[in-house]
Amino acid sequence: MKNFQPVILGSDINAYGMARAFHEAYGIVSTAFAHFQLSPTKYSRIIDMHLVEGFNQSDVFVESLVRYAQQMAASQPGTTLVLIPCGDSYANLLSRHQDELKPYYACNIISPKLNRQLSLKSSFYELCEQYNLPHPQTVSLSPSDVASGMYRKLPFDFPVAMKPADSDAWLSIDFPGRKKAFIIQSAQELETLILRSYQAGYQGDMIIQDFIPGDDSRMRVLNAYVDQHHRVRMMFLGHPLLEDPTPEAVGNYAAILPDYQEEIFGPIKDFLENINYCGVANFDMKFDERDGQYKLFEINLRQGRSSYFLTLNDCNLASYFVDDLVEDTSFDGQPFLARGSRLWMEIPRSIFVDYVEPGADKERGLELLNNGNWGTTLEYKKDMSVLRWLMIRHMFHIYKKRYKQYFQGKVK
Secondary structure (H helix, E strand, C coil): CCCCCEEEEEHHHHHHHHHHHHHHEEEEEEEEEEEECCHHHHCCCCEEEEECCCCCCCHHHCCCCCCHHHHHHHHCCCCCCEEEECCCCHHHHHHHHHHHHHCCCCCCCHHHHHHHHHHHHHHHHHHHCHHHHHCCCCEEHHHHHHCHHHHCCCCCCCCEEEEECCHHHCCCCCCCCCCCCEECCCHHHHHHHHHHHHHHHCCEEEEEEECCCCCCCHEEEEEEECCCCCCEEEECCCCCCCCCCCCCCCCCCCEEEECCCHHHHHHHHHHHHHHCCCEEEEEEEEECCCCEEEEEEECCCCCCCCHHHHHHHCCCCCHHHHHHHHHCCCCCCCCCCCCCEEEEECCCHHHHHHHHCCCCCHHHHHHHHHHHEECCCCHHHHHHHHHHHHHHHHHHHHHHHHHHHCCCCCCC
């Protein structure tokens, strides 16, 4: 095998999950760059963290990565640097600056035009229409549409979902009650929140959607790996049973069971290959009992933050990057449609027991827990120290407080 070095962009749980995947498969310590330190990668021996002030800004981003690549070329010539973004802002920066970085790094990068089309929810839904992919009934409002009050003339009833079309721009604003997405019960609540969003400085489009009924267990998450030749090599479907209830973390999965539905895989594979995608794609969708369809909410142009779910289920994501970008192995065009047998969690097991909605899915999860067929991203025996153990226990304690404060569903 050729010499290679993973270079991960980010310091969150996604970054740690990727570093753990590389360590499990190859025994290698990943390099990582980020503009600030997050808890999941603290006190780790499997990730060499480089914190660079302003790394989320174009000039610093490019300069830092080019300098590191030049140093590696001098000290370890012939090493392939595999560059993997683990956050939306880094994926966007990589797309914008691919011409400067591709001479130094092996990476899958889509064009800035396609990146923009897929990143903005409004244009993503237009692509869904073009390729006959189901999605919720949607209204996209520009700032001028909002100013003229067009949010008062929706073609569907309340409740509705409201979320920014530009998730990256949304991160730069703040106001009381700000969330990643809102479930809104009335016209007055919608008016209050949409006006508050723009008064706080948001300048992108706003998405208003027909709300699909049902709890977290109606959700599905799909990760796909698409190689440098635009061929889907792997697809893995997960069945989330619980999400983080904290307002700023709404939509972050906390517990996922493996799932397998070929009727979902086929249309997504065709879509990704037809638009000439490459890299990891992460789709969120929800089952709509009103018409029996799974409807797409969004695509993330990177692996999901819960992507260690794949590696836990013997579908090591790091190996796909290496087979594609380092070895360029042969491929017969038939993607691996993964099946799994382990429950992934980001929470202590007591939260799963107390907060997952009772039913067959919970019973299956409890059986996996009781049989030892489960795991978390952060609890890695080969990377455990006293400080890291204490940090993880503290994080789990915070999760318990969050659920007690914010969880709105039934308990037990």
